[in-house]
Amino acid sequence: MVKITPRKMRRPHVAADLATAEGRARAKRELYWGDHGFLRLRFSNLHQISPEMWRANQPSPKQVLAHARERGIKTILNLRGPTTKGFYLLEKEACEAAGIDLIDFQMYSREPPTVEKVFGARDLFERIRYPALMHCKSGADRAGIMAVLYKLLREKLPYEEAIEQLSGRYLHIRHGKTGVLDAFFETYAAFNAGRPANEWKPFLDWVAEDYDRVAVKTEFLQKLGKGPKLDQIIGRE
Structure with missing residues (x-):
């Protein structure tokens, strides 16, 4: 008879108290070690993609101040979502x-976006203060x-120009689970296949x-499922 061991419940993460030396030290550990921030000290994957918009990986506090x-920079769009972890608090x-x-x-990097997220992004771009910077963990x-x-x-901009933002130049890898983002846009392109560019459905x-x-x-x-498990090979988030 196989004995089934119940999965351990993860304890909720308790936010570090930045008002104390111990809490601030812990937050920095969560940034530089737990979130691999030490790898980003000299590499920010920072790119200006228009006169008003930049993209990058997770910035450190010093990088935030440098951006300002x-x-x-007047607005930072955090694409990772809020958390109690030190990298977000700092x-x-x-x-x-x-x-x-x-x-x-x-x-999300491994899910096609919802309709609500797409329209939410449109509304967001119209209401934020510019210049702005958007980031995730790796910026890819x-x-x-x-x-x-x-x-x-x-x-x-035309699709062919816009889609260049999702490429290896910015460390995006399509041959893994993150390729679902490419699939989303490619489905739109396939829908319009055979039509002149000026007749594509908006x-x-x-x-x-x-x-x-x-x-x-x-x-x-x-x-x-028919290809190699690249995500397992490179261990990406």
Whole structure:
């Protein structure tokens, strides 16, 4: 008889108290070691993608202050979502000190976006203060899909130009689970295949009327299952 051991329940993470030396030290450990911030000390995956918008990986407090001082950043879009972890608490503190609006808009790197997220991104780009910077952990995938949406929805650029934001230049890897982001946009392109560029169905109309999120993910996973498990090989978040 097989004995089934119940899974251990994870204790909820308790936020570090930045008002104490011990709490601040713990928050820094969570940033630099728990979140691999030590790897980002000299590499920020920072790119200016328009006169008003930048994209990057998770910034340290010093980098947040540098963004305000050197680039005049007024808004930071945190695509990882809020958390009690030290990297978020320190970023929030630095934004408050620099007079930067920190806006949490959680995106996912291994899920096609919901209709609500796409339209939410459109509304977000219209109401934030610029210049702005958006970031995830690595600056590759979640920042990538948001950069494509920014190009399509804010700058009204052609698909072929916007999709360049989701590429190896920014460390995005399509040959793994993060390739579902490519699949989302490629489904839109396939829908318009054979039409002249000026006759493509507007992106938001397609999202609202034709986009089948479940079908996109199902088809992608079927194709992914036939290939090597790249995510396991490289151990990406």
